[in-house]
Amino acid sequence: MNWPLEAFLSFLAAGAFGVIFNTPRRTLVSCGLVGMSGWLIYRTFFLAFGDSVQASFAGAFVVSIVAHLLAKKFRMPMIIFSIAGIIPLVPGSKAYNAMRNIVEHNYLEAISFASEALMVSGAVAMGLVFAEVMMQLFFKRQAKRIQRKMGLTQE
Amino acid sequence: MTQVGETRRELALDCFLLAGRIMMESGAETYRVEDTMIRMAGSQNMVNSHCFVTPAGIMFSPSEELATRFVRINNRSTDLERVALVNSVSRKLVAGEFTLQQAYDELMTIDQTNYRFHIWVQTLAASITSACFLILLGGSWIDLPFAFVFGGTGFIIVETILEETRVKIFAEFIGAFIVGILASIAVYSGFATDLDTLIIGSLMPLVPGLLITNAVRDLMAGHFVSGLSKGAEAFLTAFAIGAGIAVVLSF
Numbered sequence: 001m002n003w004p005l006e007a008f009l010s011f012l013a014a015g016a017f018g019v020i021f022n023t024p025r026r027t028l029v030s031c032g033l034v035g036m037s038g039w040l041i042y043r044t045f046f047l048a049f050g051d052s053v054q055a056s057f058a059g060a061f062v063v064s065i066v067a068h069l070l071a072k073k074f075r076m077p078m079i080i081f082s083i084a085g086i087i088p089l090v091p092g093s094k095a096y097n098a099m100r101n102i103v104e105h106n107y108l109e110a111i112s113f114a115s116e117a118l119m120v121s122g123a124v125a126m127g128l129v130f131a132e133v134m135m136q137l138f139f140k141r142q143a144k145r146i147q148r149k150m151g152l153t154q155e
Numbered sequence: 156m157t158q159v160g161e162t163r164r165e166l167a168l169d170c171f172l173l174a175g176r177i178m179m180e181s182g183a184e185t186y187r188v189e190d191t192m193i194r195m196a197g198s199q200n201m202v203n204s205h206c207f208v209t210p211a212g213i214m215f216s217p218s219e220e221l222a223t224r225f226v227r228i229n230n231r232s233t234d235l236e237r238v239a240l241v242n243s244v245s246r247k248l249v250a251g252e253f254t255l256q257q258a259y260d261e262l263m264t265i266d267q268t269n270y271r272f273h274i275w276v277q278t279l280a281a282s283i284t285s286a287c288f289l290i291l292l293g294g295s296w297i298d299l300p301f302a303f304v305f306g307g308t309g310f311i312i313v314e315t316i317l318e319e320t321r322v323k324i325f326a327e328f329i330g331a332f333i334v335g336i337l338a339s340i341a342v343y344s345g346f347a348t349d350l351d352t353l354i355i356g357s358l359m360p361l362v363p364g365l366l367i368t369n370a371v372r373d374l375m376a377g378h379f380v381s382g383l384s385k386g387a388e389a390f391l392t393a394f395a396i397g398a399g400i401a402v403v404l405s406f
Contacts, residue, residue, distance in 0.1 A: 006291060013287035019280035020310075020360060021182075022271050023235045039291070075246070076239045079184055079369075083235070087364045093292055093355050099397040100351070103404045125371035 003040075010039035014084040023080050030070050034085035038063035042089055052091075052116070053123045059089050060127025068135045082128065091120040163255070167199045168217060170259040172226045174241050175206070175213045177266055179228050181237040182365060185373045185381040188213070191245045195258075198249040210384050230321070233365055236270045274314060281310035281360035289356030298347045298356075301338070305357035309334040313361060324395040327361060331399025334358060339403055354400060363392040 014035020018028045042059030046052055067081035094117035101110035171192045178188045188208045192215060196204040206215040210231060216223040244261050247253040253261070271277070285306020286299050294302070309330045316326035334357045341347040366389035374382030 009287040009291050013284050013291065016280035016283040016287070017360075019272055020277055020284070021233045021235050021365065024239050025236075027239075075243070077183065077187060077235075077242050079182075079187070080235045080239060083365050083368065086368050087359075087362070088288070088291065090362055090364045090367065092359060092362050093351075095393065095397070096351070096355050096358075096400070099401055100404055103401045121367060121371075125368065125375070128368065128372065129375045 011036040017084045031084040034066050034081045038085040039088045053119050056120045057123040057127040060124040061131045064128045064131030091117040173262045182233040183238045185378045186376045240265050278307045278311045282307035285356045288359045294352035301341050301347045302356040310360045327395035328399045331396040335400045335403030363389040
């Protein structure tokens, strides 16, 4: 595969999705970067291990962490950054294949594609939520440590 | 309780409900809307407030003595800039930079201004997305101009019908149907090569990605009512797109 090309295309796609969802103008480039990092991690994992479920989990995890950091930086809701980055991981082609097989009366094929699409979207959601919970734990601990250093808590 | 105090509380309630309504209409997560409203209420010394947010309406109960208020949410779209703006207003109110009246005026302006990009810019963005996804999903470069044109066409058809009728499932069905027909014509007349990637790429701007993520996110945060109803909305959208393509493919 062609890394720079894929990076550029995913950047462009995520940025364009930012325009469709009307994210604030000055965050459009950041949205593109989130989408690019998510897609590159997904592709690397997919090429290394050949399992799209694990790869989607990893991609969504990275998207969520990057989105969280950017949200802290811009002081904006995290959803602004995560949505554009998640879109490339949505299992559109699997859902399409499932539907196409149903139309052609290949129900067994359709079930396998549909369950794969379901697994992938579950993995994406879990990656998002796990990263968010971990970031919350991390920042809570960091905030507490700073408070203790400044002598704000009595312990 | 004096008269002045009463009007101030009414203004506070109006302000919270307006903020919640704008956020919910613009596609924010349910837990964020509840969090924002409770924080704004806390900054106005309403400590025992409760709110219940669903995609169809918001209930807010400030305290034991005051009456509970309700607003209905009629149209939902995705406009993340408004979410960010309301968020910053609530931050400023909590930090004490805004008075209640200033915050309310600011929210009224946000509610009445249209922040969206022009429709042709959005269509161009949809075209670019389709073309990029065609290559990312393994399509060939010969199909690229077709995906560019069909993606934009599908998007603008859906937006135009939505503007006219407000029936989402119909708009998406027609959009997917026309994209399917155009793609089949392009492939069977020999100009384009791969029907599957062409259709998937062109439909990418219509995929309910935000709804799916929001639904799962809400479910995992414990907001089952909003999670299930957003999930139903996402399923309906996906079903409409799938049915539109299926009608074309079955011929």
